[in-house]
Amino acid sequence: MLRALILEDEPLAANRLAQLLQAQTQVPLTVVATLASVQEAVQYFKEHPLPDLAFFDIQLGDGLSFEILEQVDVQCPIIFTTAYDAYALRAFKANSIDYLLKPIDDEDLTKALQKLQRLTTSSSPTPAPDASLHLLQQALQQLQSPSARAYKNRFVLKVGEHLRAIPIEEIDFFYSFEKATFLQTADNRRFALDYTMDQLEQLVNPQQFFRVNRGYLVQLQAIKDIIHYTNSRLKLVLRQHTQEEVLVSRERVSTFRAWLDQ
Secondary structure (H helix, E strand, O other), X not given: OEEEEEEOOOHHHHHHHHHHHHHOOOOOEEEEEXXXXXXXXXXXXXXXXXXXXXXXXXEEOOEEOHHHHHHOOOXXXXXXXXXXXXXXXXXXXXXXXXXXXXXXXXXXXXXXXXXXXXXXXXXXXXXXXXXXXXXXHHHHHHHHOOOOOOOOOEXXXXXXXXXXXXXXXXXXXXXXXXXXXXXXXXXXXXXEEOOOHHHHHHHOOOOOEEEEEOOEEEEHHHEEEEEXXXXXXXXXXXXXXXXXXXXXXXXXXXXXXXXXXX
Protein backbone atom coordinates (compact mmCIF):
# COMPACT_ATOMS: atom_id res chain seq x y z
CA MET A 1 0.00 0.00 0.00
CA LEU A 2 1.36 3.40 -1.03
CA ARG A 3 1.81 6.15 1.53
CA ALA A 4 0.42 9.50 0.31
CA LEU A 5 0.88 13.03 1.64
CA ILE A 6 -1.59 15.88 1.04
CA LEU A 7 -0.47 19.51 1.07
CA GLU A 8 -3.57 21.73 0.94
CA ASP A 9 -4.50 24.84 2.94
CA GLU A 10 -8.25 24.58 2.37
CA PRO A 11 -9.64 22.01 4.86
CA LEU A 12 -12.65 21.15 2.70
CA ALA A 13 -10.46 20.51 -0.34
CA ALA A 14 -8.03 18.44 1.72
CA ASN A 15 -10.84 16.33 3.17
CA ARG A 16 -12.41 15.81 -0.26
CA LEU A 17 -9.12 14.65 -1.76
CA ALA A 18 -8.52 12.28 1.16
CA GLN A 19 -12.01 10.81 0.72
CA LEU A 20 -11.49 10.36 -3.02
CA LEU A 21 -8.17 8.64 -2.42
CA GLN A 22 -9.70 6.26 0.09
CA ALA A 23 -12.64 5.47 -2.20
CA GLN A 24 -10.67 4.83 -5.38
CA THR A 25 -9.55 1.30 -6.27
CA GLN A 26 -6.89 2.09 -8.87
CA VAL A 27 -3.97 2.19 -6.43
CA PRO A 28 -4.20 1.01 -2.81
CA LEU A 29 -2.89 3.83 -0.62
CA THR A 30 -3.21 5.48 2.75
CA VAL A 31 -2.85 9.17 3.65
CA VAL A 32 0.00 9.48 6.15
CA ALA A 33 -0.10 13.27 6.60
CA THR A 34 -2.19 16.31 5.68
CA LEU A 35 -0.27 19.60 5.79
CA ALA A 36 -1.43 23.18 5.22
CA SER A 37 1.64 25.35 4.58
CA VAL A 38 5.09 25.58 3.04
CA GLN A 39 6.61 25.78 6.51
CA GLU A 40 4.84 22.61 7.71
CA ALA A 41 5.87 20.73 4.58
CA VAL A 42 9.53 21.71 4.84
CA GLN A 43 9.60 20.62 8.47
CA TYR A 44 7.84 17.35 7.66
CA PHE A 45 10.24 16.38 4.87
CA LYS A 46 13.20 17.13 7.12
CA GLU A 47 11.92 14.94 9.95
CA HIS A 48 10.00 12.08 8.30
CA PRO A 49 10.64 9.44 5.66
CA LEU A 50 9.54 10.37 2.16
CA PRO A 51 6.00 9.31 1.25
CA ASP A 52 5.47 7.26 -1.90
CA LEU A 53 3.37 10.04 -3.43
CA ALA A 54 2.61 13.68 -2.60
CA PHE A 55 -0.27 15.94 -3.63
CA PHE A 56 0.84 19.59 -3.63
CA ASP A 57 -1.55 22.52 -3.87
CA ILE A 58 0.36 25.23 -5.75
CA GLN A 59 -0.77 28.34 -3.89
CA LEU A 60 -0.68 28.16 -0.10
CA GLY A 61 -1.31 30.74 2.59
CA ASP A 62 2.40 31.29 3.25
CA GLY A 63 3.75 30.96 -0.27
CA LEU A 64 3.96 28.72 -3.32
CA SER A 65 4.64 25.01 -3.01
CA PHE A 66 7.64 25.11 -5.36
CA GLU A 67 9.46 26.90 -2.52
CA ILE A 68 9.49 23.53 -0.74
CA LEU A 69 11.58 22.05 -3.54
CA GLU A 70 14.10 24.84 -3.06
CA GLN A 71 14.56 24.00 0.62
CA VAL A 72 14.39 20.21 0.81
CA ASP A 73 15.14 17.31 -1.51
CA VAL A 74 11.74 15.83 -2.40
CA GLN A 75 12.42 12.71 -4.43
CA CYS A 76 8.92 11.21 -4.37
CA PRO A 77 6.46 11.70 -7.27
CA ILE A 78 4.35 14.85 -6.93
CA ILE A 79 0.88 15.48 -8.33
CA PHE A 80 0.06 19.17 -8.24
CA THR A 81 -3.46 20.39 -7.51
CA THR A 82 -4.60 23.76 -8.77
CA ALA A 83 -7.65 25.88 -9.46
CA TYR A 84 -6.07 27.22 -12.66
CA ASP A 85 -6.96 25.90 -16.08
CA ALA A 86 -4.99 23.42 -18.16
CA TYR A 87 -3.69 26.10 -20.55
CA ALA A 88 -1.47 27.65 -17.91
CA LEU A 89 -0.11 24.28 -16.85
CA ARG A 90 0.17 22.55 -20.22
CA ALA A 91 3.92 22.12 -19.69
CA PHE A 92 3.15 19.45 -17.11
CA LYS A 93 1.05 17.28 -19.41
CA ALA A 94 4.00 15.92 -21.36
CA ASN A 95 6.03 15.13 -18.26
CA SER A 96 5.83 12.79 -15.32
CA ILE A 97 4.57 15.57 -13.06
CA ASP A 98 0.78 15.57 -13.29
CA TYR A 99 -1.85 17.94 -11.95
CA LEU A 100 -5.47 17.83 -10.83
CA LEU A 101 -7.80 20.71 -11.58
CA LYS A 102 -9.97 21.79 -8.67
CA PRO A 103 -12.61 20.80 -7.79
CA ILE A 104 -11.06 17.37 -8.12
CA ASP A 105 -13.25 14.57 -9.44
CA ASP A 106 -12.64 10.84 -9.25
CA GLU A 107 -12.10 10.46 -13.01
CA ASP A 108 -9.19 12.92 -13.04
CA LEU A 109 -7.76 11.31 -9.92
CA THR A 110 -7.93 7.87 -11.54
CA LYS A 111 -6.07 9.12 -14.63
CA ALA A 112 -3.36 10.69 -12.47
CA LEU A 113 -2.88 7.46 -10.52
CA GLN A 114 -2.79 5.46 -13.76
CA LYS A 115 -0.02 7.76 -14.94
CA LEU A 116 1.83 7.11 -11.69
CA GLN A 117 1.51 3.36 -12.27
CA ARG A 118 2.91 3.67 -15.79
CA LEU A 119 5.85 5.67 -14.53
CA THR A 120 6.68 3.29 -11.70
CA THR A 121 6.54 0.25 -13.97
CA SER A 122 8.46 1.78 -16.88
CA SER A 123 12.21 2.04 -17.23
CA SER A 124 12.04 5.82 -17.50
CA PRO A 125 13.30 7.50 -14.36
CA THR A 126 11.22 10.09 -12.53
CA PRO A 127 12.48 13.62 -13.31
CA ALA A 128 14.80 15.08 -10.71
CA PRO A 129 13.47 17.77 -8.37
CA ASP A 130 15.43 20.42 -10.31
CA ALA A 131 13.54 19.51 -13.48
CA SER A 132 10.25 19.53 -11.58
CA LEU A 133 11.06 22.97 -10.17
CA HIS A 134 11.94 24.32 -13.61
CA LEU A 135 8.64 23.13 -15.09
CA LEU A 136 6.64 24.56 -12.21
CA GLN A 137 8.41 27.91 -12.43
CA GLN A 138 7.62 28.07 -16.16
CA ALA A 139 3.95 27.45 -15.48
CA LEU A 140 3.86 30.03 -12.69
CA GLN A 141 5.40 32.61 -15.01
CA GLN A 142 2.49 31.97 -17.39
CA LEU A 143 0.03 32.36 -14.53
CA GLN A 144 1.57 35.69 -13.53
CA SER A 145 1.63 37.05 -17.08
CA PRO A 146 -1.28 39.43 -17.83
CA SER A 147 -1.67 37.83 -21.26
CA ALA A 148 -1.71 34.27 -19.95
CA ARG A 149 -5.48 34.22 -19.50
CA ALA A 150 -8.53 36.41 -19.88
CA TYR A 151 -10.49 37.44 -16.79
CA LYS A 152 -14.14 38.39 -16.65
CA ASN A 153 -15.02 41.97 -17.55
CA ARG A 154 -18.62 41.73 -16.33
CA PHE A 155 -21.12 39.45 -14.64
CA VAL A 156 -24.52 38.94 -16.28
CA LEU A 157 -27.22 38.41 -13.65
CA LYS A 158 -30.93 37.71 -13.67
CA VAL A 159 -32.84 40.40 -11.79
CA GLY A 160 -36.51 39.48 -11.76
CA GLU A 161 -37.51 39.08 -15.40
CA HIS A 162 -34.50 41.04 -16.62
CA LEU A 163 -30.84 40.39 -17.30
CA ARG A 164 -28.31 42.88 -16.01
CA ALA A 165 -24.61 43.17 -16.80
CA ILE A 166 -22.46 44.40 -13.89
CA PRO A 167 -19.03 45.67 -15.04
CA ILE A 168 -16.16 44.36 -12.94
CA GLU A 169 -15.14 47.95 -12.13
CA GLU A 170 -18.44 48.47 -10.27
CA ILE A 171 -17.93 45.50 -7.93
CA ASP A 172 -16.48 46.24 -4.50
CA PHE A 173 -16.37 42.68 -3.20
CA PHE A 174 -17.79 39.17 -3.38
CA TYR A 175 -18.85 37.35 -0.24
CA SER A 176 -20.59 34.23 0.99
CA PHE A 177 -23.49 34.26 3.42
CA GLU A 178 -25.66 31.37 4.60
CA LYS A 179 -24.39 29.03 1.86
CA ALA A 180 -25.04 31.58 -0.90
CA THR A 181 -22.65 33.85 -2.82
CA PHE A 182 -23.19 37.55 -3.53
CA LEU A 183 -21.50 40.53 -5.14
CA GLN A 184 -21.69 44.02 -3.66
CA THR A 185 -21.48 47.00 -5.98
CA ALA A 186 -19.85 50.38 -5.38
CA ASP A 187 -23.32 51.96 -5.10
CA ASN A 188 -24.24 49.53 -2.29
CA ARG A 189 -26.41 47.03 -4.17
CA ARG A 190 -26.27 43.29 -3.62
CA PHE A 191 -26.83 40.55 -6.20
CA ALA A 192 -26.84 36.79 -5.81
CA LEU A 193 -24.49 34.69 -7.95
CA ASP A 194 -24.40 31.08 -9.13
CA TYR A 195 -20.62 30.85 -8.59
CA THR A 196 -18.74 29.56 -5.58
CA MET A 197 -16.08 31.70 -3.94
CA ASP A 198 -13.38 29.35 -5.25
CA GLN A 199 -14.69 29.80 -8.80
CA LEU A 200 -14.89 33.57 -8.45
CA GLU A 201 -11.30 33.74 -7.25
CA GLN A 202 -10.19 32.29 -10.58
CA LEU A 203 -12.53 34.39 -12.74
CA VAL A 204 -11.36 37.84 -11.60
CA ASN A 205 -8.00 39.51 -12.12
CA PRO A 206 -5.77 38.80 -9.06
CA GLN A 207 -4.19 42.21 -9.46
CA GLN A 208 -7.59 43.77 -8.71
CA PHE A 209 -9.13 41.31 -6.24
CA PHE A 210 -7.75 39.44 -3.23
CA ARG A 211 -9.30 36.56 -1.27
CA VAL A 212 -8.74 37.88 2.25
CA ASN A 213 -10.47 34.91 3.90
CA ARG A 214 -12.79 32.06 2.98
CA GLY A 215 -15.81 34.36 2.82
CA TYR A 216 -14.58 37.58 1.19
CA LEU A 217 -12.96 38.45 -2.14
CA VAL A 218 -12.22 42.18 -2.08
CA GLN A 219 -11.38 44.72 -4.75
CA LEU A 220 -8.39 46.97 -4.04
CA GLN A 221 -10.22 50.25 -4.67
CA ALA A 222 -12.94 49.27 -2.19
CA ILE A 223 -10.53 49.25 0.76
CA LYS A 224 -10.72 52.51 2.76
CA ASP A 225 -8.50 51.54 5.67
CA ILE A 226 -6.45 48.64 7.06
CA ILE A 227 -6.16 48.18 10.82
CA HIS A 228 -3.98 45.82 12.85
CA TYR A 229 -6.17 43.30 14.61
CA THR A 230 -5.73 40.54 17.17
CA ASN A 231 -3.83 37.29 16.48
CA SER A 232 -1.65 38.90 13.78
CA ARG A 233 -4.64 39.55 11.55
CA LEU A 234 -5.70 42.67 9.68
CA LYS A 235 -9.12 44.33 9.69
CA LEU A 236 -10.38 45.97 6.50
CA VAL A 237 -12.64 49.00 6.44
CA LEU A 238 -14.54 48.94 3.14
CA ARG A 239 -16.32 51.87 1.54
CA GLN A 240 -19.58 49.89 1.62
CA HIS A 241 -21.05 48.53 4.83
CA THR A 242 -20.76 44.77 5.41
CA GLN A 243 -22.75 42.51 7.70
CA GLU A 244 -19.65 41.40 9.56
CA GLU A 245 -16.05 42.40 10.18
CA VAL A 246 -13.83 41.71 7.18
CA LEU A 247 -10.56 40.26 8.46
CA VAL A 248 -7.49 39.15 6.55
CA SER A 249 -6.86 35.68 7.92
CA ARG A 250 -3.54 35.22 9.66
CA GLU A 251 -2.14 32.79 7.09
CA ARG A 252 -2.91 35.24 4.26
CA VAL A 253 -1.50 38.41 5.79
CA SER A 254 1.96 38.11 4.21
CA THR A 255 0.61 37.48 0.71
CA PHE A 256 -1.93 40.28 1.20
CA ARG A 257 0.87 42.71 2.06
CA ALA A 258 2.76 41.61 -1.06
CA TRP A 259 -0.40 42.09 -3.12
CA LEU A 260 -0.79 45.64 -1.83
CA ASP A 261 2.84 46.43 -2.59
CA GLN A 262 2.96 45.20 -6.20
